[in-house]
Amino acid sequence: MLRVGLTGGIGAGKSVVARRLAERGATVVDADVIAREVVEPGTPGLAAVVEEFGPGVLTPDGALDRPALGKIVFADDDRRAALNAIVHPLVGRRRQELVAAAGPDAVVVEDIPLLVENGLATGFPLVIVVHATEEERLRRLVDDRGMTPADALARIRSQATDEQRRAAADVWLDNSGALVDIEAAVDALWTERLAPFEEHLRTRTAAPRSPHAVVVEPDPTWAVQGERLLGRIRRVAGDRLIRSDHHGSTSVPGLPAKDVIDVQLVVADLATAEEVAGELAEVGLVRRPDRWWDVDRDGVERDKVLAGNADPGRAVNCHIRPVTSPSWRDGLLLRDWLRAHPDAVAEYAALKRDLAAQPHGSVDEYAERKTPWINASLTRADAWAEEVGWDV
Structure with missing residues (x-):
């Protein structure tokens, strides 16, 4: 229904x-x-x-x-x-x-x-x-x-x-x-x-998407769309959420991106992540196949649960991570560092456009090609965080 x-x-x-x-x-x-x-x-x-x-x-x-x-x-x-x-x-x-x-x-x-x-x-x-x-x-x-x-x-x-x-x-x-x-x-x-x-x-199937990365110009309504989605998720997940955020490229004003709203939910452990993911059909999201993980900047695989959109009109990736994973903090750090550095936004935009224009077999391949830039930028973001006292 x-x-x-x-x-x-x-x-x-x-x-x-x-x-x-x-x-x-x-x-x-x-x-x-x-x-x-x-x-x-x-x-x-x-x-x-x-x-x-x-x-x-x-x-x-x-x-x-x-x-x-x-x-x-x-x-x-x-x-x-x-x-x-x-x-x-x-x-x-x-x-x-x-x-x-x-x-x-x-x-x-x-x-x-x-x-x-x-x-x-x-x-x-x-x-x-x-x-x-x-x-x-x-x-x-x-x-x-x-x-x-x-x-x-x-x-x-x-x-x-x-x-x-x-x-x-x-x-x-x-x-x-x-x-x-x-x-x-x-x-x-x-x-x-x-x-x-x-x-x-x-x-319980996700809506189909393009197999290739398509980078579009920034949409000023992405922030509102992200908050609208998070409001629905918070109503369902309640106090099981340690925190919930719009992150990824669509959360950075002025940054071209794939037209996908990425949201991140931080919960106590993987069991809670699986429980929450199973209830998100109420907000229009369905759990993706069981085995998903992040590879953090140290090369370590970190388990997470991923849900995606059943709505063909709005692409969403909902990343549900245990609080013990460092990946959730890195995602917020990169977001906030980019928001504070317009020059880095322009640099990242040029890279994204270039990689999307190159032949690539899948969105995952496109994402992998961005990884060296992201890891290098996280090092710069660490220095900025220490300088300004940034923390989650």
Whole structure:
């Protein structure tokens, strides 16, 4: 099963995306629908809302008067928080029941309007954000839903900002244009990413990659992507992590690299590493074959566990190392030394481009050819660490 979080601001057209995903075969769990169910007349949820906000939030026939409640909560952060404290736990429990009822080969899309606002993004291996410009969202809310411009703007401004949603988004779908455009984008997303992702997770196989090293120009979002992945891992691994870091070339600003996010988890021992690796399917990573190791700069082999991406849209290497291995410290030292030395970044970039352009049989061969430079640079980094007092 692949669980996907779907979100977007009011008026962005998230329901259009959800409907198209359902047409392609996804099981859609709609938090808005559930939120209505849990406050239907006669439910404990509605009784709790009336106790908190008074009988003025009821219609004459005893149903919830949503416009009346909306005027209260969208103008007052504290009152909105009080409503959320009642409704969100009820919605969460019902969501869990519906997800559990989906089949083992399902792509379950959980449509959650306030996914970002409620800090739920780390609970999904993939988050889709549906976006539209504020101007377009205002037009839709006024023309299609009959809101006043003031009410519509208040609803928009009460939610997360575009920047906050971008930080949570693995997939950003712009729905500012024509319906045919967003439907085509969803179709491509399903075929190229979601369906293969689910299959890879179910069969515990890593997504295929190019057998050769392809070095690309630095992506300023690599750091955000690394932190997003680490947030998911930390939620699963918890206090078994001694530390967790984004390292490798994509963690160094301005450095060309293979488009692979490398993260490093340091744990007590190999048994813990194996245990953690076995649970990372929850964040979209699958354990690679059993035997992996580092060769440290003294030529000594050090065992580690490696997990890789089941998601064909984001290559990841997750290195899980016991705390007794010196390799994890060397990786952080090299990262921080490069961050502090732009001249070394330029030197390394030239080497990487040159080696990637040369014929090589595999990514491993490309990596081996970099080893002499890395070991020499670690010697320079040791001197820098002593000079500036660097430590992990």
